[in-house]
Amino acid sequence: MARERRKLDMLPLLDIFMVVLFVFATIQEGKLDNTTQEFTEQAAKLKETSAALESVEKTLEDARIDEKRNQLEKTTKALDVERERNMEVSEALEKTQSEVKELEASSQESEAKLKELEQNAKEQLKKSFESDDQYREQDIMDKLLDQNSVFEVELSGELNAEMGVINHCCFRADPRKGSWSPCAEVPAIAAEREQWFKSGGAGLLSALRQTKGGNAMTIIRQDSVATHQIGAKVEALIRDNVPEQKVYNEGISLVAMTHCGALTAPESP
DSSP states (O other): OOOOOOOOOHHHHHHHHHHHHHHHHHHHHHHHHHHHHHHHHHHHHHHHHHHHHHHHHHHHHHHHHHHHHHHHHHHHHHHHHHHHHHHHHHHHHHHHHHHHHHOOOOHHHHHHHHHHHHHHHHHHHHHHOHHHHHHHHHHHHHHHHSSSSEEEEEEEEEEEEEEEEEEEEEEOOOOOOOOEEEEOOOOOSSHHHHHHHHTTTGGGHHTTTBBTTEEEEEEEOOOOSOTTHHHHHHHHHHHHHOTTEEEEEEESSSSSOOOOGGGOOOOOO
């Protein structure tokens, strides 16, 4: 005989289940409230942090702007100074260019005048010399005299009733120039003559020592009235006291000697 199954009453279980769900829901609601409050607090803190960060960023941005502004001002001042310098340099350059142009114009004018003078000189030289050979010879002579010193000494005799023969002396340091200088009177007596020369020969000794690097020669001439061989004796004095000189004694001159007589000679020492 089949056993009869008992019916289970689910209502009490349902009540228990509802109580459990209610308790669980209450717990979850409490946790949710706590989480919401924490989230609200975190959001408030985040907002404060964001505000503080924005403030810091603004401060940094202002500082960067101020720094850039200062740099810009410094750069502007430096550019102004450089601009002023460039203006000064430009003005100086313009002035220099103007001066250069003036100098170039003056130089061209001077060069033109120089060419004109050279042309005139050449024409005068052609008129002064009979041939080109004479001009070339004179040109060579001028160049030689530029490198070598040539002295001329003339001894002109004068008869004096009381003193006998007076040997007038004169010289010049450049044959191209007509300027002669007196060198007093050359004594006929050897001792007096030596004393005359060693004491300077009235300027002759000093002049003979002014050579162009030691390249020098002296030409001595005397007339027939002067003391016999007085030119050779002066030659010996020059050789002994001015050894760098090459001395040529021409003896009695074949041409008239009038230079010494036209000079006022200083007194012999």
